Amino acid sequence: MRPVSPLAVPPDTLFGVHNLPYGVFTTAADARPRLGVAYGEHVLDAGAAARAAGAPAGLTALLAAGSLNPLLAAGRPAWTRARAALTAWLTADEHRAAVEPCLVPRTDVTLHLPFEVADYVDFYASEHHAANVGRIFRPGAAPLPPNWKHLPIGYHGRAGTVVVSGTPVVRPCGQRKAPADPAPDYGPSRRLDIEAELGFVVGAPSPQGSRVALADADDHVFGVCLVNDWSARDIQSWEYVPLGPFLGKSFATSVSPWVVPLDALAAARTAPPARDTAPLPYLDDRAARPPYGLDITFDVRLNGHRVARPPFAAMYWTYAQMLAHLTVNGASLRPGDLFASGTVSGPDRGSRGALIELTWNGEQPLELPDGTRRGFLEDGDEVTITATAPGPAGTRVGLGEVTGRVLPAR
Ligand code: CA
Numbered sequence: 001m002r003p004v005s006p007l008a009v010p011p012d013t014l015f016g017v018h019n020l021p022y023g024v025f026t027t028a029a030d031a032r033p034r035l036g037v038a039y040g041e042h043v044l045d046a047g048a049a050a051r052a053a054g055a056p057a058g059l060t061a062l063l064a065a066g067s068l069n070p071l072l073a074a075g076r077p078a079w080t081r082a083r084a085a086l087t088a089w090l091t092a093d094e095h096r097a098a099v100e101p102c103l104v105p106r107t108d109v110t111l112h113l114p115f116e117v118a119d120y121v122d123f124y125a126s127e128h129h130a131a132n133v134g135r136i137f138r139p140g141a142a143p144l145p146p147n148w149k150h151l152p153i154g155y156h157g158r159a160g161t162v163v164v165s166g167t168p169v170v171r172p173c174g175q176r177k178a179p180a181d182p183a184p185d186y187g188p189s190r191r192l193d194i195e196a197e198l199g200f201v202v203g204a205p206s207p208q209g210s211r212v213a214l215a216d217a218d219d220h221v222f223g224v225c226l227v228n229d230w231s232a233r234d235i236q237s238w239e240y241v242p243l244g245p246f247l248g249k250s251f252a253t254s255v256s257p258w259v260v261p262l263d264a265l266a267a268a269r270t271a272p273p274a275r276d277t278a279p280l281p282y283l284d285d286r287a288a289r290p291p292y293g294l295d296i297t298f299d300v301r302l303n304g305h306r307v308a309r310p311p312f313a314a315m316y317w318t319y320a321q322m323l324a325h326l327t328v329n330g331a332s333l334r335p336g337d338l339f340a341s342g343t344v345s346g347p348d349r350g351s352r353g354a355l356i357e358l359t360w361n362g363e364q365p366l367e368l369p370d371g372t373r374r375g376f377l378e379d380g381d382e383v384t385i386t387a388t389a390p391g392p393a394g395t396r397v398g399l400g401e402v403t404g405r406v407l408p409a410r
Helices: 046-053 057-063 069-074 076-091 093-102 127-137 214-220 233-239 262-268 319-326
Strands: 022-027 034-039 042-045 103-105 109-112 120-123 154-156 162-164 173-176 185-188 196-202 221-228 253-255 297-302 305-308 338-340 382-390 396-407
Touching (some): 034 046, 042 076, 042 093, 046 057, 046 076, 046 093, 057 069, 069 076, 076 262, 093 103, 154 319, 173 233, 196 319, 214 221, 214 319, 221 338, 221 382, 262 396, 319 338
Parallel strands (some): 120 338, 162 253
Antiparallel strands (some): 022 034, 034 042, 120 154, 173 185, 196 338, 297 305, 297 382, 382 396
16 A cells, blocks of 8 residues: 655644745754745655755755745746746656655644844734733723823833743843832743734835835835733833833743745635724725735633634724834835734633733633633643634635743742
8 A cells, every 4th residue: 555645734723825824844864954835744844845846946946945035035026936836846746756855743843933024013902901910900991091092002021031832931131019018029921921913024124214114014014923912910010111111021932833925814804893983094005905904813721721812803903004104204124123012902801811801910820721820820830822814615714823931940
């Protein structure tokens, strides 16, 4: 009997030819980081496949790189060419013999940060999350700050501490001060939290002094990854006025190892929620194009136990609006820029993407199956975020996972 070809994947796979996310991998036999494409239970060595299939030199050079950045920089026409070529290599009989040896079992690879992160920006685009945090931190006041429905609020984070899924996270130390304390003290965070977010990976750059219009967003955004924006709430709440998050966020941000191209998410486009405040023209997507968000369902697990199913479709601001706002002052884009959505939270308790909301700032702890309770994370806890989206013809697109375990403070 012939062995089953790695090119034969089950129709319900999350990583079929409809997905084709990019990552960077090594193997025990070959320590060179190289571009891979997840396909079924395998990883296609993209550069090896390009050489084996006799691809043009330009495309081969992009796919044989040690990171995704050269392909990111090449822009949408190159992204389209690469996707078409990968699709042909994985599906056409004429390529079978050449391409099959380029598939490596996923269990044999080590995955690395899939791109060199240039600048990192984090937004705050869920109305449910922003309103919940407002109710927790500013009881009695309006849940949303007055600017919230006029602009997608964001801050610049720390690109150098973005790490790939699986990297342990050391509990940060810093200044802690509860509202009732007379003065801060220093020590390990007691309120370590997660934020389940979607990250957008920028490909094509834009020059300083220019703006990216809503209609041009897809020329610049290559794809998406999962993000866990680890957050030390006690450090954050003491430091964030008036300049925003700083050390409460910058110690670590985890991303999934696979970048799913926007092209794989065409069937996931969905209308954003109704807006009750007209935005300024540069953010008004009703005129520029039919506005769309993305119907991506998240799954958040704490020590293997599901604690939330946040719906990305509920996000108020779209990624096109975030990008238009990020560049409206003339700030440039670089290949490898990462901007994250902010915590994905829906209207119900079970759809909230951060512990601060799930436990209402620790007042309503989660009960775990092992009988323990959690207001915030304890040392040794492991958080895993996964997500899927609708694909073409009834398929599902997998975004992989971002996972991390909390190590004790040092
Ligand atoms: Ca965040």
